[in-house]
Amino acid sequence: MEQSLVIIKPSGVQRNLIGKIIDRFQQKGLVISGLKMMKLSEELLREHYAHLVDRPFFPTLMKSMMATPVVVICLKGVDAVAVVRSMVGVTNARNAAPGTIRGDYGMSSQENIVHASDSPENGIIETNRFFKPEEIFDYTPVTISSTYSPDELNS
Ligand code: UDP
Numbered sequence: 001m002e003q004s005l006v007i008i009k010p011s012g013v014q015r016n017l018i019g020k021i022i023d024r025f026q027q028k029g030l031v032i033s034g035l036k037m038m039k040l041s042e043e044l045l046r047e048h049y050a051h052l053v054d055r056p057f058f059p060t061l062m063k064s065m066m067a068t069p070v071v072v073i074c075l076k077g078v079d080a081v082a083v084v085r086s087m088v089g090v091t092n093a094r095n096a097a098p099g100t101i102r103g104d105y106g107m108s109s110q111e112n113i114v115h116a117s118d119s120p121e122n123g124i125i126e127t128n129r130f131f132k133p134e135e136i137f138d139y140t141p142v143t144i145s146s147t148y149s150p151d152e153l154n155s
């Protein structure tokens with residue numbers, strides 16, 4: 001199964017959305033295999049947002065991501081990366097569709113509530129960046145057989 005790394009950013013933490021956001025992913029059927037609160041260091045963020053260092057908004061993005069602790073979550077599921085991205089919505093929350101997390105809770109392209117991995121490869125890389133191996137749990141919830149067909153589970 002794929003895994004996706006989600007960060008509830010300081011904008012989501014400040015606005016008391018931690019519970020609502022986790023609830024959406026659980027209700028969908030994604031499995032939480034890692035979950036913790038942490039403060040992001042400049043070093044970790046520079047690695048995570050390495051593709052954005054040259055962008056004009058990079059300094060304010062760094063400051064924004066360190067404003068409060070964040071909640072990091074590893075979600076597992078069939079096609080988890082695409083499913084989570086579609087639940088999160090487009091980067092600029094003002095343009096994000098109603099029903100998505102950014103669309104329902106955000107008004108900004110920077111203060112956009114959550115991060116989600118953008119490819120299966122990055123789902124693995126980012127999970128390893130934010131979690132130690134012993135913080136990730138591999139278990140099968142009893143609900144799995146009513147969440148997927150046997151074919152889907154074996155794919
Ligand atoms: N960002 C920003 N201004 C922009 C584009 C992005 O502040 O014009 C921030 C925003 O918080 C976004 C993050 O940089 O979530 C990472 O950008 P990316 O293009 O990877 O968007 P995402 O994958 O988060 O939708």
Ligand code: MG
Pocket residue numbers: 116118
């Ligand atoms: Mg991105």
